[in-house]
Amino acid sequence: MATTYEVRIYGRVKCAEFxxxxxxxxxxxxxxxVIYIYKDSVRILANFPNEKKRQLFKEIIKDLEDDDGLIKVEKIEERELNVYIEFPKGLNKISTNELEEINKKLDKTINYLDKISDALENQIKVSKEIRDILKDTFEV
Structure with a gap:
């Protein structure tokens, strides 16, 4: 089974074109x-088809600065993770906006679930009160 790698690219690389x-x-x-911008770097979590392509990937990344004066790759760090993560096909970018949007939706969902839970608790309380009233009424 393939191994997942984390690749960190430092330098002037946090731009959409790169x-x-x-x-x-x-x-x-x-x-x-997946590829995403992190605080001080661009990070990639990836599965490479073989060692040769993994090395080629890093070499070409280093060469990107030769094609574009706005890009400066200062350092590439790589580490093998002790886990295999199955990703969708291809290298896919995740934007900060997408992550923020997902977090906002999760917050709203939690808020709605809390409201539903409170409403259900109130409904249960009312149902128990009605049951007790009916029980007292019909006990003769």
């Missing part, structure tokens, strides 16, 4: 994973 180029490169090399 992310798009790396995403395209990953798809070209049949790399499955």
């Amino acid at each position: 992310i798009d180029k790396v995403e395209s490169l990953g798809r070209l090399l049949n790399v499955d994973g």
Whole structure:
């Protein structure tokens, strides 16, 4: 089974054009994973089809700065994770906006679930009161 790698790219790389180029490169090399901007770097979690493509991926990333003066790759760190993560086909970017939107939706969902839970608790309380009243009424 393949191993998942984390690749961190440091430098002047946190721009949409760089992310798009790396995403395209990953798809070209049949790399499955996700790419996203993190605080101080661009991070990639990926499964590579073989060792040769993993090395080629890093070499081409380093060469991207030769094609674009706005990109400066200072350092690439890589570590093998002790786990295999199954990703959708291709290298897919995750934007901060998407993550924030997902978190907002989760917060709203939790809020609605809390309201539903409170309403159900009130309904149960009312039902018990009605049951007790009916029980007292019909006990003669």
